[in-house]
Amino acid sequence: MRLKPFNTLGVDARAEHLITLSRPQDLADTEFDPARDLVLGEGSNVLLAGDVPGTVILNRLSGRRILDDDGDSVVVEAAGGERWHDLVRWTLDQGLSGLENLSLIPGLAGAAPMQNIGAYGVELADHLVSLDAWDWRTGSMRTFSVTDCRFGYRDSHFKTGEPDRYLVTAIRLRLSRPFTPRLDYPGLATALAEAGIDKPTARDVSDAVSRVRQSKLPDPAVIGNAGSFFRNPVIEDGLADDLRGRFAGLPVYPAADGQAKLSAGWMIEHCGWKGFRDGDAGISEQHALVLVNHGSATGRQLVDLAWRVRDSVAETFGVTLENEPRVIEFPGHEH
Ligand SMILES: Cc1cc2nc3c(=O)[nH]c(=O)nc-3n(C[C@H](O)[C@H](O)[C@H](O)COP(=O)(O)OP(=O)(O)OC[C@H]3O[C@@H](n4cnc5c(N)ncnc54)[C@H](O)[C@@H]3O)c2cc1C
Structure with missing residues (x-):
């Protein structure tokens, strides 16, 4: 099976098999051997140096909801296969702030904890409450608190502690109704000023981040x-x-x-x-x-x-x- 459509570097590697995971209950019947198999989200943070001799599992678990709402502070839950940027925009549609600086980062929600995604002065660890992950070794589900995730700069327990032991099925994030902009990062305040905005909403910040990113980074759809x-x-x-x-x-x-x-x-x-x-x-x-x-x-x-x-x-x-x-x-x- 060709993997070119499944990695943003567009490397034409191959896998022996390709399966799509769309229901968490199918995990119990799925085999995974890290010496041969690979889990992929959108393939935006991998460089395939060769072929995958076994199976590539594409995480397509879907669903997002508000889990807990005490007025000012809200916890949302997203399945691991949700697209990160769609999740960010959905939270903004709900009137929730927190993820706006992380707009337009490619990839899926389940991969976000792998390297504790971050941009423009904010990282996932600032908002993650807990996550659920399937443990391939024990064949059972486990919940990790933010402390258990051992987040660091572009790092986590899942990336360097025990790589390939878990598949992240869902993440929970604490967001806020009152909005406090985080504009310390060079370029962001300038982009807002250029747009004539002096009291930005969370959506204004998300739009400004998107504009700055599009002007700086090449689009994987183009190159x-x-x-x-x-x-x-x-x-x-x-x-x-x-x-x-x-x-x-x-x-x-x-x-x-x-x-x-x-x-x-x-x-x-x-x-x-x-x-x-x-x-x-x-x-x-x-x-x-x-x-x-x-x-x-x-x-x-x-x-x-x-x-x-x-x-x-x-x-x-x-x-x-x-x-x-x-x-x-x-x-x-x-x-
Ligand atoms: C143009 C561009 C801009 C980017 N900008 C940023 C940025 O600003 N900040 C930033 O932090 N990153 C950035 N990235 C990197 C990338 O977007 C993130 O790392 C993203 O979280 C990767 O998601 P993915 O679904 O594509 O993961 P993949 O590339 O598919 O997987 C990455 C790793 O995680 C593993 N994995 C994937 N899903 C799961 C899962 N559910 N459970 C367990 N393991 C899993 C894979 O096996 C692999 O090891 C950028 C990438 C591109 C192409």
């Missing part, structure tokens, strides 16, 4: 990509000061516990990769952080280019970038 390919590195303050001294203009942002966050995009651009192309594998002309597939790049060609970029940044800055999307490789099936 294959998986968003930011590298995480912004977090390093010791002292090392960041040293780098700032050596590289004029290097953006450095404060992070927790005496650490600083660097702009991976700036570092990649500084190394000359922006707009680079080798065959159909490339680095976006729009944004140096985005790996793109101009048409028929294989997973291996994209991985090779990503690692060349990583190595050149390490040579220049002494900092090793970590990839944000998961590189999926089944030994013996790379190509």
Whole structure:
């Protein structure tokens, strides 16, 4: 089965079988072996370096509802197969705020906890109350509190603690009727000011975030990509000061516990990769952080280019970038 329609990088990998999961009760009859099989949402955060020797399970569990409402504070529940951006817009339609800064992030609700999706100063962990996940190992459902999820910067227990042990079937989010805008992120307040809005509603913020994103990031429907390919590195303050001294203009942002966050995009651009192309594998002309597939790049060609970029940044800055999307490789099936 061809996987090209099921990953936003548009890699033409194959799976032996493809199944759609639309009812949680079917999980008990579904087999999953991480050495052979793969769960996919919208495929917007994966780089398929080769074929999947077993089954790809497409999560299409649907449904969303208000679970709890005490007037100001509301808990909503969404099934794992709901599209994230549709969920954001639906919450805004209900008069609920909280998710507006996370507008237009591709992918499905069930994948959002994997890397604790975040954008424009907000992350999933700020709103997640709990989630339900199917445990492939015990064959039973388990509920995780936000603490159990061990969220970090683009990280969670599901991504690095016990990858592939759980399939997230539903998430619960606490949202608010009174609206407090979060506009600290550079560019967002400017976008609102440019639109002549000085007292934005949550919907205004969602629209502004969408406009800024559309102007900055290439659209996967036009050119294959998986968003930011590298995480912004977090390093010791002292090392960041040293780098700032050596590289004029290097953006450095404060992070927790005496650490600083660097702009991976700036570092990649500084190394000359922006707009680079080798065959159909490339680095976006729009944004140096985005790996793109101009048409028929294989997973291996994209991985090779990503690692060349990583190595050149390490040579220049002494900092090793970590990839944000998961590189999926089944030994013996790379190509
Ligand atoms: C243009 C673009 C912009 C992006 N911008 C952002 C951004 O601003 N912030 C951000 O955080 N991310 C961003 N991303 C990354 C991506 O949108 C998110 O990581 C999203 O949550 C991935 O959802 P998905 O359904 O496509 O997951 P997939 O790519 O299908 O899966 C990602 C990983 O999660 C696993 N997985 C998927 N669903 C489940 C499930 N239900 N249970 C257990 N495991 C599961 C998969 O096995 C895989 O390991 C962007 C991507 C693109 C293409």
